[in-house]
Amino acid sequence: MNFEEHAAKPLLAEAGIAIPEGAVAEDSAAAAGIAARLGPVVVKAQVPAGKRGKAGGIRPADTPEEVAQAAEAILGMTIGGHQVEKVLVESRADIARELYAAVLNDPASRSPLVMFSTRGGMDIEEVAASEPAAVRRLVVDITSGFDKTQAEDLLSGLDLGSAGAAAAEVLAKLYALYRARDAELVEINPLVVTGDGRVVALDCKLALDDGALPRQGDLAEAGAPEPMTGLEARGRELGLRYIELDGPVGVLANGAGLTMTTMDAVVHCGGRPANFLEIGGEAYTKATAALELVLANPRVESLVVNFCGAFARCDVMTEGVVAAWETLKPEIPVFFSIHGTGEDEAVALLKERLDMEPFDLMDDAVKAAIEAAR
Amino acid sequence: MIVRQQDRVLVQGITGRQGSFWTERMQAYGTRVVGGVNPKKAGSEHCGVPVFASAREAMDQGGFDASVLFIPPLAAKDAALDAIEAGAKTLVMLTEFVPVQDVMAILAAARAHGCCVVGPNTAGLVTPGECFVGIMPGFNENIFQPGRIGVISRSGSLGTLLCLNLVRAGFGQSAFIGIGGDPVSGTTMREALERLDADERTDAVVLVGEIGGAKEEEAADYAAGMAKPVVAFIAGRASPPGKKMGHAGAIVMGDQGTHASKKAAFEAAGVRVLDMPSGVGPALSAALAG
Known part of the structure; x- marks a missing residue:
């Protein structure tokens, strides 16, 4: 789950990392009102996407009138596919130097990774490519953790002057935040040194591990909702992973790998899938709800049901589909391929209740569904 | 990470619905299940084997080689540490999330104790004709x-489909290693590939990957040799482009993670991509004949 800047920064402040004073506004009058008490500010689009500055979504403003104009221009913009509905109005910092700090889950080392750079405010991958010496990294032993002493070691020799100690402290606090909140990634870019020598987080990107949300209390409520269609939202409510696409061939399969592959097969054989919908894992008993969801998409003209049961039992999934079919009585053609756990029972069920035979090969079920959708 | 018939298997979470269902199937196939764990039902018997309060107790009272976890996500860490600290040689973590x-x-902890972790979010391990550990249809002769x-797969369902196509083409499997679908895994595709490369009973390997992460690229590096x-x-x-990776995550991945990147890495390593x-059958026949 991603957090917009205005939702992430209070967590930095809680962790003891300085942030500029500011507040969120949803219209230009409110933005001007905030600016009236702050003086020179920056008006920043709030969307869970990068490249806001390049898109014109971050603007400095000196007077309440300028702030109102900036907010007017930014609100309603679309950045990275997200419509801007709020702006963050923040005190403008006196920037002497821009740094970069991040802690993230690193699949390669299977450990937390702490990163720091003296070239903040830029794309960190560009810095890493053009000036690798400016980026410091440390793979952390999660059992022993990461404290200020290790942070000082990581930053040693980096010419940070008097800001070095404060920067090390920020890194240690950032690691503590990453651990306490089950972050996948927490990144401050830029982390600035001000004219009077303070170290302040001017931006923050935060992604939490969805698997850990149940133990993070109310934190999920502050996260940014993913943009989704009506059907995708319904899928989410039902606990199903559903993605709406623009083709006519409905896809229902179990497991992420097999569902992606069924979509790949539709495309490979010259068709276009209508959706991604997987009912593997614990969702395999939800076949009835899943089928209703697939059929609710008006573009669907045929359906391929592809089950390869491992944990998910084909008999349970097929029972769900057949029951839904008997209730909904859809008029579109459906083509099955069924193998794996519970296969014999599932095939017998299909024969008895719908008088249908599954295709032996997924390829043939997919080809038949594409043909029927033409 | 290849299970053998003589391996003694512990089932943590044996008394649950799924734990029971799959324990019975493992036993019927020949897996040597020596016990289960459920602190609330310690001292009783389930599926014909003793239920222990902990993996530690199971180790003290007879021992085990491998443990398989049917444990909910937020309880998985404690259960896994119990098994690792008790001395499990292999830990199969089925749990997703x-x-x-x-x-x-x-x-x-596993590194410190010399335990091989498979998963999490894996469908498990199968050695056809000997035993299986996990939630794969090892017993299905098709x-x-x-x-x-040898077959290595991130996905249980897709791994099942590849194995089906192998059997249809007249091949059998020396081992199925489900490495799981999570970004951080106890056994990577490369580590599983190294194991099968060293396995005398394996003539060729099928890798079943998917988009995201860099496991395929790492495996390709090894496959080249x-x-x-x-x-x-x-x-x-x-x-469609999936879950967006964080900015700093992108630097760790570089340009890896797309289908095109993985296909290019494999093909540069001499791996045929289907x-x-x-x-899979015709490709293997051609590769083994060449």
């Missing part, structure tokens, strides 16, 4: 037959 930082802590092809033929299928070519899973 285990917090990644918990997984990292489990893997750190899908698993003893043979000489292998004498045994390797073929691969990568799911997700037709998928268009469709049904092509």
Whole structure:
């Protein structure tokens, strides 16, 4: 789950990392009102996407009138596919130097990774490519953790002057935040040194591990909702992973790998899938709800049901589909391929209740569904 | 990470619905299940084997080699550490949605204790004709037959489909290793490939990957130096751009993670990449003949 800047920064402040004073506004009058008490500010689009500055979504403003104009221009913009509905109005910092700090889950080392750079405010991958010496990294032993002493070691020799100690402290606090909140990634870019020598987080990107949300209390409520269609939202409510696409061939399969592959097969054989919908894992008993969801998409003209049961039992999934079919009585053609756990029972069920035979090969079920959708 | 018939298997979470269902199937196939764990039912018997309060107790009272976890996500860390600290040689973590930082802590403990973790979010391990550990249909003869092809898969369902296509083409499997679908895994595709490369009963390997992460690219690096033929299928070519990776995550991944990147890495390493899973039989026949 991603957090917009205005939702992430209070967590930095809680962790003891300085942030500029500011507040969120949803219209230009409110933005001007905030600016009236702050003086020179920056008006920043709030969307869970990068490249806001390049898109014109971050603007400095000196007077309440300028702030109102900036907010007017930014609100309603679309950045990275997200419509801007709020702006963050923040005190403008006196920037002497821009740094970069991040802690993230690193699949390669299977450990937390702490990163720091003296070239903040830029794309960190560009810095890493053009000036690798400016980026410091440390793979952390999660059992022993990461404290200020290790942070000082990581930053040693980096010419940070008097800001070095404060920067090390920020890194240690950032690691503590990453651990306490089950972050996948927490990144401050830029982390600035001000004219009077303070170290302040001017931006923050935060992604939490969805698997850990149940133990993070109310934190999920502050996260940014993913943009989704009506059907995708319904899928989410039902606990199903559903993605709406623009083709006519409905896809229902179990497991992420097999569902992606069924979509790949539709495309490979010259068709276009209508959706991604997987009912593997614990969702395999939800076949009835899943089928209703697939059929609710008006573009669907045929359906391929592809089950390869491992944990998910084909008999349970097929029972769900057949029951839904008997209730909904859809008029579109459906083509099955069924193998794996519970296969014999599932095939017998299909024969008895719908008088249908599954295709032996997924390829043939997919080809038949594409043909029927033409 | 290859299970053998003599391996003594402990089932943590044996008394649950899924734990019971799969324990019975493992036993029927020949897996040597020596006990289960449920602190609330310690001292009783389930599926014909004793239920212990902990993996530690199971180790003290007879011992085990491998443990398999039917444990909910937020309880998985404690259960895994129990098994690792008790001395499990292999730990099969089936659970999906285990917090990644918990997984990292489990893997750190496993490194310290010399335990091989498979998963999390794996469907498990199958050695056809001997035993299976996990939630794969090892008992289905259309899908698993003893043979000489090693299979490594991130996905249980897609791995099942590839195994089905192998059997249909007249091949059998020396071992199925489900590495799981999580970003951080106890056994990577490369580590599983190294194991099968060293396995005398394996003539060739099928890699079943998918978009995201860099496991396929790492495996390709190793495959480049292998004498045994390797073929691969990568799911997700037709998928829309998935979950957005964080900015700093992107630097760790570089340009890795797309179908195109993985296909290019495999092909540069001499690994044949299949268009469709049904092509696995002909591709292997050609590779083994060449």
